[in-house]
Amino acid sequence: xxxxxxxxxxxxxxxxxxxxxxxxxxxxxxxxxxxxxxxxxxxxxxxxxxxxxxxxxxxxxxxxxxxxxxxxxxxxxxxxxxxxxxxxxxxxxxxxxxxxxxxxxxxxxxxxxxxxxxxxxxxxxxxxxxxxxxxxxxxxxxxxxxxxxxxxxxxxxxxxxxxxxxxxxxxxxxxxxxxxxxxxxxxxxxxxxxxxxxxxxxxxxxxxxxxxxxxxxxxxxxxxxxxxxxxxxxxxxxxxxxxxxxxxxxxxxxxxxxxxxxxxxxxxxxxxxxxxxxxxxxxxxxxxxxxxxxxxxxxxxxxxxxxxxxxxxxxxxxxxxxxxxxxxxxxxxxxxxxxxxxxxxxxxxxxxxxxxxxxxxxxxxxxxxxxxxxxxxxxxxxxxxxxxxxxxxxxxxxxxxxxxxxxxxxxxxxxxxxxxxxxxxxxxxxxxxxxxxxxxxxxxxxxxxxxxxxxxxxxxxxxxxxxxxxxxxxxxxxxxxxxxxxxxxxxxxxxxxxxxxxxxxxxxxxxxxxxxxxxxxxxxxxxxxxxxxxxxxxxxxxxxxxxxxxxxxxxxxxxxxxxxxxxxxxxxxxxxxxxxxxxxxxxxxxxxxxxxxxxxxxxxxxxxxxxxxxxxxxxxxxxxxxxxxxxxxxxxxxxxxxxxxxxxxxxxxxxxxxxxxxxxxxxxxxxxxxxxxxxxxxxxxxxxxxxxxxxxxxxxx
Numbered sequence: 158x159x160x161x162x163x164x165x166x167x168x169x170x171x172x173x174x175x176x177x178x179x180x181x182x183x184x185x186x187x188x189x190x191x192x193x194x195x196x197x198x199x200x201x202x203x204x205x206x207x208x209x210x211x212x213x214x215x216x217x218x219x220x221x222x223x224x225x226x227x228x229x230x231x232x233x234x235x236x237x238x239x240x241x242x243x244x245x246x247x248x249x250x251x252x253x254x255x256x257x258x259x260x261x262x263x264x265x266x267x268x269x270x271x272x273x274x275x276x277x278x279x280x281x282x283x284x285x286x287x288x289x290x291x292x293x294x295x296x297x298x299x300x301x302x303x304x305x306x307x308x309x310x311x312x313x314x315x316x317x318x319x320x321x322x323x324x325x326x327x328x329x330x331x332x333x334x335x336x337x338x339x340x341x342x343x344x345x346x347x348x349x350x351x352x353x354x355x356x357x358x359x360x361x362x363x364x365x366x367x368x369x370x371x372x373x374x375x376x377x378x379x380x381x382x383x384x385x386x387x388x389x390x391x392x393x394x395x396x397x398x399x400x401x402x403x404x405x406x407x408x409x410x411x412x413x414x415x416x417x418x419x420x421x422x423x424x425x426x427x428x429x430x431x432x433x434x435x436x437x438x439x440x441x442x443x444x445x446x447x448x449x450x451x452x453x454x455x456x457x458x459x460x461x462x463x464x465x466x467x468x469x470x471x472x473x474x475x476x477x478x479x480x481x482x483x484x485x486x487x488x489x490x491x492x493x494x495x496x497x498x499x500x501x502x503x504x505x506x507x508x509x510x511x512x513x514x515x516x517x518x519x520x521x522x523x524x525x526x527x528x529x530x531x532x533x534x535x536x537x538x539x540x541x542x543x544x545x546x547x548x549x550x551x552x553x554x555x556x557x558x559x560x561x562x563x564x565x566x567x568x569x570x571x572x573x574x575x576x577x578x579x580x581x582x583x584x585x586x587x588x589x590x591x592x593x594x595x596x597x598x599x600x601x602x603x604x605x606x607x608x609x610x611x612x613x614x615x616x617x618x619x620x621x622x623x624x625x626x627x628x629x630x631x632x633x634x635x636x637x638x639x640x641x642x643x644x645x646x647x648x649x650x651x652x653x654x655x656x657x658x659x660x661x662x663x664x665x666x667x668x669x670x671x672x673x674x675x676x677x678x679x680x681x682x683x684x685x686x687x688x689x690x691x692x693x694x695x696x697x698x699x700x701x702x703x704x705x706x707x708x709x710x711x712x713x714x715x716x717x718x719x720x721x722x723x724x725x726x727x728x729x730x731x732x733x734x735x736x737x738x739x740x741x742x743x744x745x746x747x748x749x750x751x752x753x754x755x756x757x758x759x760x761x762x763x764x765x766x767x768x769x770x771x772x773x774x775x776x777x778x779x780x781x782x783x784x785x786x787x788x789x790x791x792x793x794x795x796x797x798x799x800x801x802x803x804x805x806x807x808x809x810x811x812x813x814x815x816x817x818x819x820x821x822x823x824x825x826x827x828x829x830x831x832x833x834x835x836x837x838x839x840x841x842x843x844x845x846x847x848x849x850x851x852x853x854x855x856x857x858x
Contacts, residue, residue: 189201189210189212189288191204191208191210191290192263192290192310192312193206193208193260193263193290193292193308193310194206194208194292194296194299194308196473196519196521196522196530196532196570197473197475197521202610203602204602205570205578205580205600205601205602205612205614206292206600206612206614207292207293207612207614207653207655207657207673208290208291208292209231209290209291209292209293210288210289210290210291211227211231211288211289211291212287212288213286213287213288216283216286216289218755218764218766218800218802219766219768219798219800220328220798220800220813220815220817220851220853221283222282222283222328222330222345222347222369223278223279223280223281223282223283223369224278224279224281224282224283224286224289224309224311225238225245225247225278225279225281226283227283227289228247228278228289228309229770229796230751230753230768230770230796230798231291232708232710232723232724232725232749232750232751232770233249233250233293233706233708233725233727233749234247234248234249234291235247235248235772236248236278237253237254237844238843238844240393240394240395240843241395241428242426242454243277243279243395243397243424243426243454244269244277244279245277245278245279246275246276246277246278247259247276247278247309249293249306249307250293250306250307250675250677250704250706250727251702251704251727251729252305252306252677252679252702252704253275254274254275254276255270255274255275255303255620255623256274256303256305256306256620256649256679257274257303257304257305257306257307257308257309258273258274258296258300258301258303258304258307258308258309259273259274259276259278259281259309259311260273260300260308260309260310260311261281261310261311261313261460261462262310262311262312262313262418262462262464262477263310263464263477263517264462264464264477264479264515264517265300265303265515265538266281266460266481267458267460267481267482267483267511267513268483268511269483269485269509269511270509270511270623270624271303271511271540271621271623272481272511272513272515272538272540273300273302273303273304274302274303274620275623279369279397279399280399280401280422280424280456280458281311282349282367282369282399282401284349284351284365284366284367285313285314285351285363285365285403286311286312286313286314287312287313287314287315288312289309289310289311289312290308290309290310290311290312291307291308291309291310292307292308292310293306293307293653293675293706294306294307294614294616294651294653294675294677295596295598295616295617295618295649295650295651295677296308296598296616296618297584297596297598297616297617297618297619297649298566298568298582298583298584298596298597298598298616298617299566299582299598300618301536301538301562301564301584301586301596301618302538302562302586302594302618302619302620302621302646303618303620303621304618305618305619305620305647305649305677305679306649306677313405313418314353314363315361315363315405315407315416316353316361316407317353317354317355317361317363319353319355320354320355321352321353321354321355322352322353322354322857322858323350323351323352323353323857323858324350324351324855324856324857324858325348325349325350325351325855325856325857326347326348326349326853326854326855326856327347327348327853327854328346328347328348328851328852328853328854329344329345329346329347329851329852329853330344330345330346330347330817330849330850330851331344331345331849331850331851332344332345332371332372332373332374332394332846332849333374333821333823333846333847333848333849334847335372335374335375336850343372344372345369345370345371345372345849346368346369346370346372347367347368347369347370348367348368349365349366349367349368350365350366350367351363351364351365351366352364352365359408359409359410360406360407360408361405361406361407361408361409362404362405362406362407363403363404363405363407364402364403364404364405365402365403365404366400366401366402367399367400367401367402368399368400369397369398369399370397370398370399371394371396371397371398372396373392373394373395373396373397373427374392374393374394374846374847375391375392375393376392376393376394376823376846377389377393378390378391378392378393378431379391380392380429381429381451381492381494382494382497383433383494384433384447384449384494384495385433386433386435388431388432389431390429390430390431390432390433390449390494391428391429391430391431392429393843393846394843394846395426395427395428395429396426396427397424397425397426397427398424398425398426399422399423399424400422400423400424401420401421401422401423402420402421403418403419403420403421404418404419405417405418405419412467412468413465413466413467413468414465414466414467415463415464415465415466415467416463416464417461417462417463418460418461418462418463419459419460419461419462420458420459420460420462421457421458421459421460422456422457422458423455423456423457423458424454424455424456425453425454425455426453426454426455426456427451427452427453427454428451428452428453428454429449429451430449430450430451430452432449432450433447433448433449433494434447434448434449434450435447436448446493446495447493447494447495448491448492448493448494448500449491449492449494450489450490450491450492451489451490451492452487452488452489452490453487453488453490454485454486454487455485455486455487455505456483456484456485456486457482457483457484457486458481458482458483458484459480459481459482459483460479460480460481461479461480461481462477462478462479463477463478463479464476464477464478469520471522471525472520472521472522472523473520473521473522474518474519474520475518475519475521476516476517476518476519477515477516477517477518478515478516479513479514479515479516480512480513480514480515481511481512481513481515482510482511482512482513483509483510483511484507484509484510484511485507485508485509485510486505486506486507486508487505487506487508488502488503488504488505488506489502489503490502490503507543509542509543510542510543511540511541511542512540512541512542513538513539513540513541514537514538514539515536515537515538515539516535516536516537517534517535517536517537518534518535518536519532519533519534520532520533520534521533527572528571528572529569529570529571529572530569530570531567531568531569531570532567532568532569532570533565533566533567534565534566534567535563535564535565535566536563536564536566537561537562537563537564538560538561538562538563539559539560539561540558540559540560540561540562541558541559542557542558543557543558558624560588560589560590561588561589562586562587562588562621563586563587563588564584564585564586564587565584565585566582566583566584566585567582567583567584568580568581568582568583568598569581569582575604576603576604576605577601577602577603577604578601578602579599579600579601580598580599580600580601581597581598581599581600582597582598582599582600583595583596583597583598584596584597586619588621590621591621591645591646592645592646594619594646596616596617596618596619597616597617598614598615598616598617599614599615599616600612600613600614600615600616601613601614605656606658608658608659608660609656609657609658609659610655610656610657611654611655611656612653612654612655612656613652613653613654613655614651614652614653614654614655615650615651615652615653616650616651617648617649617650617651618648618649619646619647619648619649620646620647620649621646622641622644622646622647622683622696624640625640625696626640626641626644626683626696627640627641627642627644627696628640628642629696637689637692637693637694638685638694638695639694639695639696640695640696641695641696641697644683644696644697644698645681645698646681647679647680647681647682647683647698648679648680648681649677649678649679649680650677650678650679650680651675651676651677651678652675652676653673653674653675653676654673654674655671655672655673655674656671656672656673657669657670657671657672658670658671664715665715665716666713666714666715667713667714667715668711668712668713668714669711669712670709670710670711670712671709671710671711672707672708672709673706673707673708673709674705674706674707675705675706675707676703676704676705676706677702677703677704677705677706678701678702678703679701679702679703680701681698681701682698682699682700682701682702682732683696683697683698683700684696684697684699684700684733686699686734699734700731700732700733700734701731701732702729702730702731702732703729703730703731703744704727704728704729704730705727705728705729705744706725706726706727706728707725707726707727708723708724708725708726709723709724709725710722710723710724717756717757717758717759718754718755718756719753719754719755719756720752720753720754721751721752721753721754722750722751722752723749723750723751723752724748724749724750724751725748725749725750726746726747726748727746727747727748727749728744728745728746728747729744729745729746729747729777730742730743730744730745731777731778733778733780733786737785738785738786739786740778740786741778741786745775745776745777745778745788747772747773747774747775747776748771748773749770749771749772749773750770750771751768751769751770751771752767752768752769753766753767753768753769754766754767755767761803762803762804762808763801763802763803764801764802764803765799765800765801766798766799766800766801766802766815767797767798767799767800768796768797768798768799769795769796769797770795770796770797771793771794771795771796772793772794772795772796773793774790774791774792774793775790775791775829776788776789776790776791776829777789777791777829779828779829787828789827789828789829790827790828790829791825791826791827791828791829791842792825792826792827794820794822794825794844795820795822796818796820796822796845797818797819797820798815798816798817798818798819799815799816799819800813800814800815801813801814801815808857809856809857809858810854810855810856810857811854811855811856812852812853812854812855813851813852813853813855814850814851814852814853815850815851816848816849816850816851817848817849817850817851818845818847818848818849819848820848821847821848822844822845822847823843823844823845823846823847824841824842824843824844825841825842825844826840826841827840827841827842828840
């Protein structure tokens with residue numbers, strides 16, 4: 158086992174970037190600000206988009222270890238893990254990670270299959286995050302390809318109030334009932350360290366290190382040491398070991414700010430083959446060897462990012478420039494199970510490799526007017542790499558590709574009055590691989606009172622086909638499964654209305670509530686369909702997806718106590734077609750509900766935090782054995798976490814302890830999962846590994 162990296166993070170000291178104004182009592186009031194979809198940093202209340210914000214204090218209270226852990230507590234976002242590849246992606250409004258754009262500081266993150274979409278959120282640590290911003294709905298004008306269901310923008314810390322600030326944490330967790338700090342195969346071990354340094358009034362530097370070691374979970378399997386021939390060897394959740402580091406340098410003077418950030422991640426993921434091979438030794442003594450062909454995946458990711466914000470006269474300019482590279486490699490090895498030795502191994506091979514040059518520039522404030530102004534911008538993405546489908550359902554040679562996409566976008570912001578503003582926008586995207594794509598948007602904000610807003614937003618976005626949809630080729634005596642290079646991009650459209658209100662009740666209760674309604678329609682959906690019996694499949698633009706979401710939230714806060722309630726109703730209609738039949742188009746509905754509560758004891762500052770989320774049963778039409786479609790169902794489940802934190806020694810240290818997944822959710826029974834072109838449906842969804850306990854030590858100097 159590798160030595161644990163002694164490192165730490167004090168999320169309690171991560172501050173919001175905020176705007177300050179005076180309230181009616183001439184006291185300072187701090188407002189959250191957001192950047193997602195904005196011309197410039199903007200108060201969340203004045204944003205023309207409905208932006209959900211998860212701030213640093215909330216993240217700290219959750220005792221989360223990566224972005225996937227945080228978003229699992231958010232209503233209408235479901236993190237979908239793949240225990241075979243180790244990746245976990247975000248699902249918004251029923252659409253998977255291919256339809257959700259993931260950004261870090263407004264720049265799309267490189268992933269296995271491209272830029273910004275289908276991103277493994279367990280690879281993004283929380284060690285230096287200031288806040289997470291979420292916008293649901295199609296955001297194609299602002300963020301281009303893949304921003305169909307929504308955008309998740311992860312904002313990192315770039316300032317400190319101290320000359321030197323050192324903070325870090327050690328966190329130990331059980332994996333259900335398994336834990337041992339030394340023994341291989343038990344527990345989860347996280348360490349991180351962050352150092353801020355204000356060089357002078359203009360220069361700021363930061364370095365950050367993080368280590369997250371997940372030792373795996375056997376579940377109903379019997380571990381890597383087991384050599385029975387009943388396909389029960391291995392783990393339900395395979396081990397994963399991550400190291401990441403970053404460094405940032407930032408300069409600010411007058412109206413110019415720029416920063417350069419370098420990030421590096423390395424990850425090792427072990428897959429233990431459930432199939433055991435029994436090989437006679439032919440030694441005359443009846444000796445037998447029990448062996449298995451296991452696999453190790455290794456991922457390396459480099460991200461270079463440069464951002465500049467300045468004024469060219471009175472014109473504001475913001476430019477992002479990035480070079481990113483991710484390489485996933487693997488090698489197979491023959492493992493002698495009883496003797497615990499590797500007998501032979503293959504050379505390591507790369508199967509997913511992506512190199513991206515990315516730039517985004519925006520010019521605004523042309524008219525220097527508070528009533529009417531506009532923004533023009535460009536975005537370019539040059540991607541070079543290849544993909545082989547060894548980690549998925551199909552095996553094949555790597556498909557090399559070079560894709561260049563260029564976009565221009567324009568929007569105008571018209572403050573018709575002090576209470577009403579409009580923002581229309583449009584984007585043209587040009588790609589050497591696909592026809593020109595056009596996206597549009599129209600947003601409006603009405604200030605219905607001093608403390609309430611009504612927003613209405615419509616927009617569109619497209620999604621370009623992925624590697625496997627374009628280039629899959631898996632043909633043998635039993636199968637004929639092929640991609641389709643003539644596929645068209647999918648086209649998404651959304652329209653939504655959002656109302657929020659906040660006020661103070663008679664006994665100093667601060668209350669705010671909101672009601673949201675959102676409709677999403679995706680045309681030309683790409684699905685694998687049978688085009689010839691019995692086993693000829695092809696990807697085609699044949700289906701359609703519709704989703705309706707109605708949600709409401711209410712938050713109460715007084716002194717040391719905060720409480721929130723959330724609820725939503727989600728309706729989904731999926732048009733599916735096969736060789737002989739089509740699925741019904743009626744909407745299937747599901748509900749979600751959530752609550753959270755925090756309370757801090759006065760004088761000793763002990764903090765209690767409770768988080769709850771209920772996900773109701775989900776229904777969807779799937780292909781059945783008779784060649785038609787039947788209504789499948791995934792069962793409901795409850796999630797709850799409870800955390801207690803206690804600072805001491807002038808807040809230089811803090812200890813926390815708690816329990817996650819109190820209701821011990823693991824697998825869900827499901828008849829709503831269709832089999833692939835050559836595999837049967839499993840009948841279960843493997844979402845979590847069950848109840849776990851943790852302890853965390855935070856320090857800050």
